[in-house]
Amino acid sequence: MWQRPINGLQRLLVQSQPIPERPITELDLDLSRPIVYVLPQDAFSDRLALHQCCLKLGLPSPFEPLQLGEHTINRWVSLEPAQSLFGRRKGSSFQKPFEHLLSLHKADPQLDVQVVPVSLLWGRDPGKEESVSATILADDKPTWLRKSLIIAVVGRDNFIRFSRAVSMRYMAEQRGSDTDLANKLARVARVHFGRQRTVATGPKLPERNGLLRSLLREPVIQQAIADEAKAKNITEEKARQNARKILDEIAADYSEKLFRIGDRVLTWLWNKLYNGINVRGAEQVRQLAQDGHEIVYVPCHRSHMDYLLLSYVIYKQGLVAPHIAAGVNLNFWPAGPIFRRGGAFFIRRSFKGNKLYSTIFREYLDQLFKRGYSVEYFCEGGRSRTGRLLPPKTGMIAMTVNSVMRGLERPVTLVPVYLGYDHVMEVNSYHNELKGKKKEKESAWQVFSAIRKLSNYGQGYVNFGEPITLQQFLNQQQPDWRAQVAAGDTKHSWVTPAVNQLANQLMCHINDAAAASAMTLTASILLATEHHAMERSALERQLDIYLDLLRAVPYTSRATVPEGDGKAVLQHVLDLNKFERQQGGMSEIISLIEGTAVTMTYYRNNSQHLLVLPALIASLLLRQGKQSREQLKQQIHSLFPLLQAELFIGMNHSELDNYLDGMINELLHLQLLLEDANGIDCHQQQHAALLNLANQVQETIQRYAIVLSRLQNEPEIERGTLERESQQLAEHMSKLHGISAPEFFDKSLFNTLTNKFKDLGLLGEDADRAQVEAMTQLVLSLVAAPVYNSIIAVR
Structure with missing residues (x-):
């Protein structure tokens, strides 16, 4: 009873x-x-x-x-x-x-x-x-x-x-x-x-002031204080006060009570913002944590929402929420104090030349690792304005590697995280910034303004990628690294290349876990049409093709694809009111809302790498005609290093071969392609569907054609000049041919390209001119006639 x-x-x-x-x-x-x-x-x-x-x-x-x-x-x-x-x-x-x-x-x-x-x-x-x-x-x-x-x-x-x-x-x-x-x-x-x-x-939390006092007593920081006093001709007490201010600026003030309150607030917020949060791969992270690993989360950076979403998901998955490296620009009232109690520790954009600051920050980060607190940082260095992953900044990664090499015995595992949204609140301001408008400083008014505009933003996606345990990575890079550290060696020439490789590998693992969402796929299809519009039935069929390709030949085992057929996927985005619907005389027309083409490129770019290789297959067959499977694969292999560099594709040679065979077989199965003893060709009745697929890679190929044509025309050109002139031509062509993607003339992409050309031996005094010639002819054969004529005209 x-x-x-x-x-x-x-x-x-x-x-x-x-x-x-x-x-x-x-x-x-x-x-x-x-x-x-x-x-x-x-x-x-x-x-x-x-x-x-x-x-x-x-x-x-x-x-x-x-x-x-x-x-x-x-x-x-x-x-x-x-x-x-x-x-x-x-x-x-x-x-x-x-x-x-x-x-x-x-x-x-x-x-x-x-x-x-x-x-x-x-x-x-x-x-x-x-x-x-x-x-x-x-x-x-x-x-x-x-x-x-x-x-x-x-x-x-x-x-x-x-x-x-x-x-x-x-x-x-x-x-x-x-x-x-x-x-x-x-x-x-x-x-x-x-x-x-x-x-x-997580482990017991320190009393904040006690932690700061203990850090100030660290020999390395005491030496940095003495050096600061000497360099600036001030007393050591004054230098110590400066050090305390720096520590106070940096250090988090983690509060479990805030998380309990935040759990309720954020649950309300996500219910207001999203129809659901899709989480994939958390079980492996839980197992790593239970096995005693020090977890370092390394997510991509799309929005200020990233901080809240990832901490919320981690907490809901039964893991302790991490300490987060946040830009000092977020340390404003009232957000700063709240973020700090939510585990944020603040980092300046640059502290080059500031020895006291850099020493204190490294020691603080090292202390977090030693005490067993999980950590999160964004290695892109800032939010992506184009929807693509940015080239990684290696500072935080290098400090993490340094902590391991200083004797941290517990396994330290980096967990890449893909974050995606059907709607990014800042996307309009991103495009204004890309046009040259000055970035607005974060403020309380921005926070309240964002809250006031809360609405249904569709789905959110949190996919945990393949983890990298640092001790194992270092063993592969330098098997005797422990012996070198034990011998007292302080300078290791292999560390910087290893950190660069680790950073690139992390970005590839983030993209490996990408979410192809209803939003990204629909935006990709409509942007690949001449007038950014399609009949509803045709759009549903094209979505079915993309869904079939992504499911039958997965990009990786960690990439995710939306459930349902093309009809259900399209209905999901139409319910978000992101596209225009018009009833024509014969059928319903779905199109981009006027003026939103640039916005839609952001969402397309989130998962562009998932379709780029099947798009290249379609493009080669449409532009060059029938050819053998081996010839088709050979041409893709020649361009693959460029795609790999800018889209962070992690496949090796054999994985690429297997993927291409699988994709060709699936295109044959869908009857988009035909194969006989003489080779592979396009199915003429499926020309429209293949053209839409081919157009997914068109802007990328056009960018390659611009750089290679300039390089072929002037083999001795300096790298800086090649970047600058190629970027200028790309910007001119975007206006001339109505190319809406802002990344088409993004300087950082041209920097990545010229770096890769140098690595491949295609740029510089000893460049392989025959290979440059062959690659130039290949990419020029793939671009549309109007763009081809524009490139040829300025060679």
Whole structure:
């Protein structure tokens, strides 16, 4: 009788968040096999919360008895017995049930129970290093009285973490007595639950002023203070005050309470802004954290929303939210103090030549790693104004590598993150800046103005890419790096090239995890038409083609594609009112809203790399005609290094070959191409669909043609001159031919191109002129006639 009122009260006080959100599919749980839950402690409130959560998820309730043949057993087992008010009960709640389960498995060879560890996190407060106040809420073995207090205070912040199932059949077939196996499983489970709590809460937080004082006592910083005093002819006390101001400017003031409040605020915000947040790949990150890795998140940078979205997703995935390196331009009231308590530590755009600042910042970052706090930074250095990934800035990456080389033994793993949106709030201001308008300084008014304009922005996408563990990366780059560090070597010539390679690899891994969304695909198709308009039925068919290509031949296993067919995908973006709909005489016409072509290029560019290779296949066949599969692949291989450099494509030679074969086969399967003994050709009845696909790479090829034609015409041209003149011609052609993409004449892209030409031996005194000639003829054969004539006219 007493359970019913407790049940009713707990329903009012408790709100549980399952981690992961869909444990059946994400953890591969088999509902046709028996399930037993393992809990850290025998607590009715825990079982009741789990029961309510299981009902919503479609999992069996812990209160539902499990029938195994003639035997009826509990569906839950606890590692520890319940705590009494004045002491701990004797005996174990774990050993006997598991011994019984093991004996049942040995008696029945067909039986295989799934043992699912489940930990409940009532609140996520890690506590302070020098504080006792959080002990009551942080206690992992509370009495019933203390548990009641915990539920009353943080009941609505309960996270239920499901782990992958352990096969009891596997355990039963291990050697040893049932008692030994049960004890072994108990030890493993205790370690597992302890790590899970650390993963969710993080290490204890330092008292901020105490942390700053301890940093000022570091020998490296003391030496930098002395050098500062000498260089600027000031007293050491004055230099120390300067150092304290710098530290105060940089250091975060992480607050778990802010995250609890922020969880509710951001949940409201995302519900206002987006129809849903799509998350992919979080389980691997959780496993890395539980295995003791120091996690460093390295996302792409699209919007100021990135800071909020990624921290929110990480927190919701049962991981401790990271400390975030944020630009000092965001340190304005009221955002600055809020961001700081949300884990932001502020970094100046440049601190070259400021030895005191650079020393303090490096030591602060090193301290975060040593204490075990996860960290997040954007290695592009700023938000992308074109929707493409920017060339990486290597400063933060180099400091992370330096921390590892200074003796950080715990594995440090960089986790690339792709962030995407159906709508980026700043996109209009980005295009104004690309036209030359001065960037507006961040302010409170911008924040309030953005909030005032809240509306439905479609979907958001957070895809975690392939992680890179730094110790393993350094072992591959320099197998004896530990010995070099131990020998006291301070300068390593291999470090800078290794950091550059690491930065490029991170950007490739971000693009590997790209989300091809309804918005990016629809924008890509309409921008590739002459008048930025299509009949609805034709647009749906083109979307079906792109969806088929991306699903049948995945760019990588981490890239994502929207669900549904072309009709459903198109309806999603039409519901966002991003495109114009007009009823023609025969059918509905879908087009870009007047004046939005430049805006749409931003979304197209988010996932342009996913379609560039099939687009190149279509372009070669449309422009050059029938050819053998090998000839087709050979020409793509010759251009691939340029595509790889500007679009951060991570495929190697053999992966590219396999991908091209798969894509050609799928184009044949869709009957867009035809193949016989003489080679591959376009299906004439599918010319319109192939032309739209080919146009996805047209602007890129035109840019190559501009640079190569200039280089062929003047082989001795200096690199700086080549960049400048090519960029000027591209800007002229964009006006002449109505090319709406602002990145078409972006200086940084021409810098990337000329760098790659130099690496390939196509630029400079010893350039391979025959290769330049061959590549120039190839790209010129692919550009449209009007653009070809414009390029030839200025050669």
